[in-house]
Amino acid sequence: MRDGTLANPAVTVWRDVSSARPTTDRWFSACLSKSRGLENGKVDGKPALKDKTEDALVRSREWLPSSTSLNVTAQAQKPAALKQPPDLDLSSEIATRLNLVDREPVVPSQVTAQPKKSVAESRCGQEFPVLTKEMLQEVSLALGQKDPNLVLSSAFKLRITQRDLATLSDGSWLNDEVINFYLNLVMSRSEQDGSRKVYSFSTFFFPKLRGGGHAVVRRWTKAVDIFLYDIILVPLHLGVHWSLAVIDLKAKTVKYYDSMGQRHDDICSLLLVYLKDEYKIKKSKELEVSKWVVSSLKSSEIPQQNNGSDCGVFTCKYADYIARGLPLTFTQLNMPYFRKKMIWEILNQRLL
Structure with a gap:
């Protein structure tokens, strides 16, 4: 029957x-x-x-x-x-279609158990805070400015123009200015939270290091002792692709995060050599590099992109989640939402 x-x-x-x-x-x-x-x-x-x-x-x-x-x-x-059928709660579906929340479609007849939030997630608030109508209007207004040289946000000795912000439009490649500004927001939040001390190099650091060694970038840390931090973020621009290296001073690891599954243990090794040279100058003693581990995360271990334009957003979100001590639970589906959220955060100079 x-x-x-x-x-x-x-x-x-x-x-x-x-x-x-x-x-x-x-x-x-x-x-x-x-x-x-x-x-x-x-x-x-x-x-x-x-x-x-x-x-x-x-x-x-x-x-x-x-x-x-x-x-x-x-x-x-x-x-x-x-x-008549029972009333269905369509709020999630409507939010998804408006790109306010990007998630896998859920069949109304199924009851899906919500995963328990970790302590870190509970402390840091919602993973995907809803963007209000007013916030989305602010984003649209900024992207709609006719003058590409108009400065829309200024902080950390950086200026973000309309042209820079437009790289966060769907399908566009992020530029250095946007990534550097966003990573400074990540550092600023860590200072306010007091949970993890995070330091980030700019996107121009690694090309200098690879081209001339520690001597070329020695002055970059003249006013800072990087060994007082827990996490050091190193954004990497390899040809036409963005990725991230993370130095964990407590865990004694240097790891490489790539949204296209590439491996670069050589980059991690070069950063460890930099740490050794920096440690000798700052501490006047040798760093025990034998206790350190360098590795590249496998594609099965971290979120991966499935297009050719979101590597910059993935890099920023790797940094964001790692700085907060959160598991990397986002996916490609979240990228349109993250782009809008990042625009609002850059305009308001604070992370949600």
Whole structure:
């Protein structure tokens, strides 16, 4: 009976709802009497045509849900429920279509258990805070500015123009200014939270280091002792691709994060050599590099992009989550949302 085919629908329904309330029994009894009258060629004492008999049977099949007799009996207890489907909460679907929340589609009939949030997530608030109508209007207004040289945000000795901000539009490649500004916001938040001390080099640091060694970038840390931090972020621009190296001074690791699954242990090794040279100057002693581990994260271990334009956003979000001590739970589906969120954060100079 799962396919909804009934040899005699009227009789089957009469058997299924035998335990229903009297009012329901009388309703089905009337239907049964009418159906039997149709079979005899009369309805309420009046002649009936064969095609009307078939119409009545078809209507009875359409009215009944294609389900087991148990479901029919259960629904017969509440006739009102059969007249119209229960109200569905479409807020999640609407939010998804408006690109306010990007997530996998959820079938309304399924009940999905919500994963328990970690302590870190609870402390840091929602992972995907909703962007309000006013916030989205602010984003649209900024992107709609006609002058590409108009400065829309200024902080950390950096200026973000309309041209820079436009690189956060869907399908565009992020530039150095946007990534450097965003990583400064990550550092600023860590100073306010006081949970993890995070330091980030600019996107121009690694090309200098690779081209001339520690001597070329020695002055970059003249006013800062990087060994007082827990995490050091090193954004990397390799040709036309953005990625991230992370130095964990407590765990004694140098790891490489790439949204296209590439491996660069050589970059991690070069950064470890830099640490050794920097440590000798700052601390006047040798860094025990034998206790350090360098590695590249596998594509199966971290979120991966499936297009050719989101590597910069992935790099920023790696840095954001790692700085907060959160697992990397985002996906490619979240990128349109992250782009809008990053625009608002840069305009307001704070992370949500």
